Amino acid sequence: MATQTVKIASSTEVAEVKHFIDGQYVDGAQGSYFVTNNPATNEPVGEVAEGHAADIDRAVQAARRTFVEGPWRTMKTKERAEVLRRIADGIDAHTEEIARLETLDTGLPISQTLKAQIPRSADNFRFFAEMSTHMDGETYPVDGEFLNYTIRQPVGVAGLITPWNTPFMLETWKIAPCLAAGNTCVLKPAEWSPLSASKLGEIFMEAGVPDGVFNVVNGFGETAGAALVAHPEVNLISFTGETTTGQEIMRNGAATLKRYSLELGGKSPMLVFPDADLDRALDAAVFGIFSLNGERCTASSRLFVQQDIHDEFVARLTERARNVRVGEPFEDDTEVGPLIHPDHLERVMSYVEIGRQEGATVAAGGGRPPGLEAGNYLEPTVLTNVSNSMRVAQEEIFGPVLCVIPFETEEEAVQLANDVRYGLAAYIWTGNVARAHRVARALESGKVWVNSQNVRELRAPFGGVKDSGTGREGGHYSFEFYTELKNVCVAMGEHRIPRLGAKPRTGGAGPGAGSDA
């Protein structure tokens, strides 16, 4: 078995990352590489094979051949589920190594990758393995004359395109249901965070996944990603990333009429009413924006606080923000690590400046934390005196920057919360049950958490409305996306079939009459 070196024992070691195609770790057709850096130092940690259209084609052909020939598609569901459970065991066995790779590549604190992201990735496989064995269909008996029923079948070759925030978790969130349903796939991981995905090939081989079922092609979005989307042998695209990229992907795949699931950007509101448990609301507000370095699609980046409690709540909030421990992501007590890339840091910082120019007050943070000169660090930042029409309140910043906006009434809170192009998640903090349900109904959002932080339930649908995406994944919604629904109608007796052409024709020209022959 061809292997690759993805050992990161010391900060000076540079991993060699290849594509994984048809059960082999392989170099790219053009032989070019790109570098991935450690966000804490901006030193290289990986040399990554750069994929182009030829590599995508090779991977798609392998996935197509395997899909058609089997045995993955034709295997008994229970056997396939067993293989997926072995993948979960493989992830468990390598949790520490994968968590280290993830932290090294993304800057996410090790406490979060080790205890949350990587174990959750193993759960994704166990969960969808189990669900696949419960997939059912409907029957429509028609008066004892017909039996009309549905079956679900795999769609074919899936293209899975993922972003750099929590990469391993998001990749497995797609791969697990995709493969559980019997499809084959090509994964194109984000170019800023390819390291952890490179472990998957090894784990899949150990688990006994047949060659060609799972393929990884590294590379950039405009080349490798676009080639995957445009490939005529790819039946569906599951994409998570920016809204503008999702729009481009829809355009690019239109000619080959693909099925899409698009999980896109967000600018999620948190509404805090005076009747809420304000201590818990404060914890949730701080966690909701600063966990995962603020690089969370469902981050509660717009905080609406009722006017009567605004000043005190914001005073406590800014104190907590200043207290958040920013530091080296491998330190156990680090709560916020460096942002993924210098370009991203620059973009996030530019929003702090835009906020200042728009008249917002930087109430906490706003700059590089003292003593952390090398990496892409930014202090947890709170902007106050924000109005909802400002760019900082309308555009996704995707970093540890919180906008606080006061409101007077429930109606105003809902109106402000909905006055944005995104609609991924929303959070409500109130002690009033009727208000909780009323506001949950009124918010334009795919997901609403009430008196709760961002707790995910794998059975529940996940996805956005408005510019936050199309489609839902999670639980049986994932299987709806990753399967074709076929309707079969069987006649159980001799129903009437209109007998066209059965009556002898009288007069006129019969068949062949008048022909030249």
Ligand code: NAD
């Ligand atoms: P991005 O859109 O820049 O890139 C995502 C992926 O798409 C990468 O693998 C990239 O290489 C690829 N890509 C880029 N251009 C492409 C093209 N033309 N054709 C095909 N593929 C292309 O996003 P990002 O910066 O990596 O991630 C951050 C974004 O992801 C944020 O907007 C965030 O909200 C969003 N996100 C959404 C969810 C969700 O569930 N809704 C979850 C996580 C992240």
